[in-house]
Amino acid sequence: MSRDTVDAIAEAWRKELPGVVGSELELGKRAARLSALLGERVETELARLGLTKAEYEILAVLRASGEPYRLRPSELSQRLLLSSGGTSNLLRRLAAADLIDREPDPSDARSSWVVLTPQGVKDAEAAVKAASRAQAALLEAVPAETARTAIDALRTILVALGDQADPQDPDS
Numbered sequence: 001m002s003r004d005t006v007d008a009i010a011e012a013w014r015k016e017l018p019g020v021v022g023s024e025l026e027l028g029k030r031a032a033r034l035s036a037l038l039g040e041r042v043e044t045e046l047a048r049l050g051l052t053k054a055e056y057e058i059l060a061v062l063r064a065s066g067e068p069y070r071l072r073p074s075e076l077s078q079r080l081l082l083s084s085g086g087t088s089n090l091l092r093r094l095a096a097a098d099l100i101d102r103e104p105d106p107s108d109a110r111s112s113w114v115v116l117t118p119q120g121v122k123d124a125e126a127a128v129k130a131a132s133r134a135q136a137a138l139l140e141a142v143p144a145e146t147a148r149t150a151i152d153a154l155r156t157i158l159v160a161l162g163d164q165a166d167p168q169d170p171d172s
Contacts (some may be wrong), residue, residue: 041134056127062116063124069116
């Protein structure tokens with residue numbers, strides 16, 4: 001097995017602080033590295049489509065919500081771990097690009113809905129497909145069984161840490 005950057009980092013810490021740094025460092029570093037590699041590929045594709053990662057995430061969550069492709073701004077903020085101000089800025093940009101509409105909630109005058117426009121639906125689908133293709137191409141050399149084992153192991157770890165999947169979020 002070849003030594004990778006994480007192996008070198010872990011080995012250095014085992015030498016410098018024996019018994020102090022262990023699998024937690026390797027797990028964290030490997031998860032971060034995998035996320036960075038996948039993220040870089042996706043962001044390259046999104047840039048070609050004129051979207052930032054944050055804009056993409058809003059479009060993808062709205063599209064995954066099913067017809068009528070609408071959520072409250074507070075739901076978007078919660079699902080994407082964004083501040084309400086950050087969400088508002090993104091929604092303004094997406095509305096200016098005619099990808100979303102803001103609609104008042106007839107049952108609550110203080111509330112509104114964020115709804116994908118027909119163009120927003122098309123762009124969301126194109127972006128999700130492009131992101132998926134980019135990630136699949138990167139992972140092409142990974143055997144399916146290895147990927148499934150990693151997915152299951154990471155799910156087990158996240159659940160053990162108290163992370164609960166959102167049943168309405170297909171990305172969780």
